Amino acid sequence: MKKIIAREKLPELWAHLSEQGPLFLPIQDGPVVLFQPWFEGAEINLDAVNSAVSPKDLFLPREETFMHYRCSGKQLEMTPVEPGEPVTAFGVHPCDLKAIELLDRVFLGQEPPDALYQQRRENTTVIALSCSAADPFCFCGDFGVDPADAPGADIMAHLSDDSMLFESRTEKGAALLEQAGDLLADAPEETFSREAVQTADFNLQLEGLAENLKDRFDDPAWDQLYKSCLGCGVCTYVCPTCYCFDVEDFGHEAEGERFRCWDSCMYGHFTEMAGGHNPRPERKERVRQRFLHKLQYYPEIHDEIACVGCGRCLRSCPVNLDIVQAIKALGGEKIEKR
Amino acid sequence: MKSANLLMPHMATILDITEETPDIKTLRVVGKEGLPFDFMPGQCAMLSVPPVGEAIFSITSSPTCRECLEFSIKDVGSVSGALHCLVPGQQIGIRGPYGNGFPVDEMKGKDLLFIGGGIGLAPLRSLIGYCFDHRQDFGHIDIVYGARSPADMIRKSEVRETWREQPDTSVYLTVDAEFPDWDGNVGFVPNYVSELAFTPENRIAITCGPPIMIKFVLQALDKLQFSPEQVITTLEMRMKCGVGKCGRCNLGPVYVCKDGPVFSLAELNELPAEY
Numbered sequence: 001m002k003k004i005i006a007r008e009k010l011p012e013l014w015a016h017l018s019e020q021g022p023l024f025l026p027i028q029d030g031p032v033v034l035f036q037p038w039f040e041g042a043e044i045n046l047d048a049v050n051s052a053v054s055p056k057d058l059f060l061p062r063e064e065t066f067m068h069y070r071c072s073g074k075q076l077e078m079t080p081v082e083p084g085e086p087v088t089a090f091g092v093h094p095c096d097l098k099a100i101e102l103l104d105r106v107f108l109g110q111e112p113p114d115a116l117y118q119q120r121r122e123n124t125t126v127i128a129l130s131c132s133a134a135d136p137f138c139f140c141g142d143f144g145v146d147p148a149d150a151p152g153a154d155i156m157a158h159l160s161d162d163s164m165l166f167e168s169r170t171e172k173g174a175a176l177l178e179q180a181g182d183l184l185a186d187a188p189e190e191t192f193s194r195e196a197v198q199t200a201d202f203n204l205q206l207e208g209l210a211e212n213l214k215d216r217f218d219d220p221a222w223d224q225l226y227k228s229c230l231g232c233g234v235c236t237y238v239c240p241t242c243y244c245f246d247v248e249d250f251g252h253e254a255e256g257e258r259f260r261c262w263d264s265c266m267y268g269h270f271t272e273m274a275g276g277h278n279p280r281p282e283r284k285e286r287v288r289q290r291f292l293h294k295l296q297y298y299p300e301i302h303d304e305i306a307c308v309g310c311g312r313c314l315r316s317c318p319v320n321l322d323i324v325q326a327i328k329a330l331g332g333e334k335i336e337k338r
Numbered sequence: 339m340k341s342a343n344l345l346m347p348h349m350a351t352i353l354d355i356t357e358e359t360p361d362i363k364t365l366r367v368v369g370k371e372g373l374p375f376d377f378m379p380g381q382c383a384m385l386s387v388p389p390v391g392e393a394i395f396s397i398t399s400s401p402t403c404r405e406c407l408e409f410s411i412k413d414v415g416s417v418s419g420a421l422h423c424l425v426p427g428q429q430i431g432i433r434g435p436y437g438n439g440f441p442v443d444e445m446k447g448k449d450l451l452f453i454g455g456g457i458g459l460a461p462l463r464s465l466i467g468y469c470f471d472h473r474q475d476f477g478h479i480d481i482v483y484g485a486r487s488p489a490d491m492i493r494k495s496e497v498r499e500t501w502r503e504q505p506d507t508s509v510y511l512t513v514d515a516e517f518p519d520w521d522g523n524v525g526f527v528p529n530y531v532s533e534l535a536f537t538p539e540n541r542i543a544i545t546c547g548p549p550i551m552i553k554f555v556l557q558a559l560d561k562l563q564f565s566p567e568q569v570i571t572t573l574e575m576r577m578k579c580g581v582g583k584c585g586r587c588n589l590g591p592v593y594v595c596k597d598g599p600v601f602s603l604a605e606l607n608e609l610p611a612e613y
Binding site for chain 1: 343347349386388389392415575578579584586588
């Protein structure tokens with residue numbers, strides 16, 4: 001099903017969709033764009049290259065309470081908290097949707113499935129948006145991502161100067177388009193064509209990289225690579241494929257809640273055990289863990305690199321210790337034949 | 339189909355608590371109806387004490403014990419400390435079982451050499467009890483157990499008396515230094531293993547204890563010509579989920595919580611030594 005809407009009528013569509021349930025979309029928030037729930041007067045930025053933080057928190061929230069507890073004497077009562085109502089995600093770029101598919105393999109594909117993630121995933125209708133621009137840090141092309149198409153979307157959307165085109169890809173997507181009624185018009189087959197977005201070419205040699213890294217655990221490159229790392233963890237927070245989490249209690253003796261929240265392998269406490277032993281005590285081991293997990297360990301299990309070339313670590317790392325630097329330092333740069 | 343939230347604990351109750359050593363207690367735990375779940379020796383469970391939190395512990399009872407689960411817990415952290423403060427009848431949260439457990443089928447027909455140090459006897463005891471209850475499946479059983487002092491040994495009546503009475507079983511005890519009334523060996527576990535000169539023929543060695551002990555036990559077994567395939571140990575890492583998702587016990591392509599915690603030395607040699 002293909003539908004079209006004039007660009008100036010989009011706010012009406014958003015108002016309509018948000019009546020059905022929370023509608024998350026890229027909202028300009030001061031200097032950054034973030035996926036946030038729509039509100040009247042929100043400054044929607046569909047032309048933004050990428051949100052500052054990936055929309056992974058729609059499925060793996062930054063923090064989510066999943067249990068309430070009450071203690072009274074020797075009695076303990078634990079009550080589960082279910083994830084909330086159905087959600088629409090509007091304007092997810094192909095790289096970010098590809099990243100969600102990589103998370104699916106961990107949270108849905110690997111037994112046992114993660115029910116919290118699964119419910120959020122099933123409850124969410126994803127309207128993906130092809131990219132109308134790329135910045136110098138976008139390099140999704142290296143990871144098989146097409147900036148013009150997101151195969152895993154419920155609805156694929158394209159933006160032109162004066163209109164937005166929707167194409168449903170799943171039953172869930174078709175239902176949403178139908179439900180919008182007169183707000184959307186039927187779209188002719190050839191609605192508009194657009195120029196392909198050019199992404200950056202960092203001259204990476206990714207084929208065979210995971211296999212080659214097996215012999216590079218003790219590579220001297222690590223001794224140089226980690227030195228500039230500040231251990232701030234921003235790379236793990238903005239990264240769409242980072243999914244490590246923590247589980248903690250908040251409350252007092254009588255009552256409280258248990259929640260899970262994002263955690264970062266860049267922090268010392270991440271692996272520090274009771275008694276003080278820490279298998280990854282220094283930044284060197286942590287930097288190595290993060291990059292090897294994306295480039296070697298994850299591919300060994302799932303046969304694909306855990307990076308989608310969204311460019312967020314390149315934009316955000318205060319010392320430019322991004323994944324492109326790491327890949328190049330570890331033998332992943334194409335050597336031109338002369 | 340809707341799956342259950344794997345992070346959601348079940349209710350359990352503490353039956354009783356035994357003080358093993360000045361800093362180790364054994365908690366006996368039941369679910370709402372008997373055992374909270376079935377398991378195999380070497381598997382672990384997450385115990386919850388709100389608002390302190392949740393931590394993973396090895397199950398020290400044998401799966402052949404149908405009354406309760408036992409956990410021998412050393413007071414080293416926040417959750418273990420909270421568990422030490424509890425009293426019988428207190429309800430706690432439990433979820434599991436987690437991990438692969440010991441390869442009991444591969445051990446069948448073999449002589450078994452257990453080498454434990456301090457609280458490291460906790461996971462071994464589950465397997466030892468299982469072997470005693472399936473005695474005909476296994477050959478001779480040797481148990482070497484060491485602690486800093488006689489007072490630091492756990493399951494004292496078992497290690498000193500009842501295990502020795504089992505058929506075709508030898509128990510060797512050692513402590514780090516001389517103590518009054520101590521009639522066992524004096525010396526570190528790895529040295530004692532070397533002195534006892536176990537032969538590798540048709541034998542599997544299973545070791546668990548402090549990292550420094552394991553390191554030298556592995557060297558001692560290597561000198562005694564045990565192959566890496568014949569040596570089995572368990573790893574301890576920080577864990578939060580128990581099902582290979584939260585990321586902190588990741589070692590190369592494995593997650594210790596689900597692919598471990600039991601590994602042969604041959605398997606360990608293939609992994610990054612970050613444990």
